[in-house]
Amino acid sequence: MGTADVEAVWRIESARIVAALTRFTGDFGLAEDAAQEAVAEALVSWPVAAPANPAGWLMATARRRAIDAIRRRTALQDRYALLAADPAVDEGFDPDRIDDDVLALMFVSCHPVLSPEARVALTLRVVGGLSSEEIARAFLVPVPTVQARITRGKKTIAAAGVPFELPAAGERRERLGDVLSVLYVIFTEGSTATSGDRLLRPDVAYEAIRLARTLAALQPDEPEVHGLLALCELTAARFPARTGPDGSPILLADQDRRRWDFSAIRRGLAALARASARGLGPYGLQAAIAATHAAAPSVEATDWDRIVVLYEALGRVAPSPVVELNRAVAVAMASGPAQALAIVDELIAADRLPGSHLVPTVRGELLARLGRRPEARAELELAARLCANERERSVVLRKAAALG
Amino acid sequence: MPKYMLIMRGTDETNAAMMASIDEAMAATHRFIEEMIKAGVLLAAEGLDDPSRGVVVDFSGETPVVTDGPYGETKELFGGYFLLDVASKQEAIEWAKRVPAVAGSKIEVRRVAGSDEVPQGNERSVEERAGRESRI
Secondary structure: OOHHHHHHHHHHHHHHHHHHHHHHHOOHHHHHHHHHHHHHHHHHHOOOOOOOOHHHHHHHHHHHHHHHHHHHOHHHHHHHHHHHHOHHHHHOOOHHHHHHHHHHHHHHHOOOOOOHHHHHHHHHHHHOOOOHHHHHHHHOOOHHHHHHHHHHHHHHHHHOOOOOOOOOHHHHHHHHHHHHHHHHHHHHHHHOOOOEOOOOOHHHHHHHHHHHHHHHHHOOOOHHHHHHHHHHHHHHOOHHHHEOOOOOEOOHHHOOHHHOOHHHHHHHHHHHHHHHHHOOOHHHHHHHHHHHHHHOOOOOOOOHHHHHHHHHHHHHHOOOHHHHHHHHHHHHHHHOHHHHHHHHHHHHHOOOOOOOOHHHHHHHHHHHHOOOHHHHHHHHHHHHHHOOEHHHHHHHHHHHHHOO | OOEEEEEEEEOHHHHHHHHHOHHHHHHHHHHHHHHHHHOOOEEEEEEOOOHHHOEEEEOOOOOOEEEEOOOOOOOOEEEEEEEEEOOOHHHHHHHHHOOOOOOOOEEEEEEEOOHHHOOOOOHHHHHHHHHHHHHO
């Protein structure tokens, strides 16, 4: 068995191993360390002698490392005795228990005491099974930065005394919102990189989708989980058409819709149907907007009125300047640029999106459509100066240049 | 993430063995499917009906010849598939090892070609795929 085989087993088993160890030891940081030591040992020993039961091997080794660590802490002798005597460890996995454990692991990784960066890193590491190297590559940060975020995160969890358990029923929905937002942050980072020279990092986006599917399987009665999954599937469906052969972005209007991933659209629509059981929440509404695009044969033939209504609904349940800006774009398509410009100018007057390249990008587009070319060009040049993604910037600059 | 198809390849003997303890086989398969759903990797899974109910359309001659199943000379029968979204071939293999398969049967692991692998400018293949998928 080579490194890739170890990684494959690890990816499938890591969440369950860390979750089970956390329950046994009551210490999330220790469990994570022990699991990492086990996988490090596997990388050395499996190529020499492959175990008959790789998952069991990892679990047993991680458990031994956890016991070693606890043994070293003399103050925890009692707990060690308890752990060593716990016969459940050897009985394999109880599926129901493990489901709750994995879910609890997600809640711990996305806990509000953590910084947003730590939530993302811990979720990818302990629930997703990604290495620090993989996370660093995905987020274009140095490996030591990721390691520091994980170490600090584990210390924060321990210092805050965060219990390893499912949040109480009353608190569950709010905490679930934290988990969803972390998954969505991971997805958006993969679907539009905030910096660097690549527009898409699909592997990051697909990891978020995988975790969203896991969450949907564990929390099937929560509509917004299906809403998030639908949003991710429907957005990812456009990935094949979103970049040209040279990696440059292709705008929605110019995308070859035949290249969209129709199986992903089908899965997204199925998830959206499950999300709409009791009216749509913020993710479900965004998914419904994506579904409207997916159903349209072209930009012109898109049901823009429906999209405007959906953005209005979204603005009510989850008001944000970005939603307003998107509503302005939809209004421009449904009713013309003049009405949309009024919405954008209101946003600017209220200074609700300071420093964002999106406002001048949209404003420039609207001015161009109104025939106010010099103003449009100035706006687009401003947008280019504010934009951190090189690929996006070049598109904006091309548009500015085309205005003469 | 790349997609892989795990193709079940049984024989008359393994099919008979499976049918002999069908309840157990169904329960094991159900558990396996649950596990893949919770891992977020399962996209689709289908099983094929009894091969004796199938037909074969043979193109050896000038015109297609239709014969009733079961296949005369086939040693291994395609019995069903799981379609997975996984990070690597090794991960697909790891899942394949966990299929509750009857002794003597086989699982073939095949990567599904991605749309981005369609040669650029090859309009026909893009159109073919889109036409196929939009109608399913």
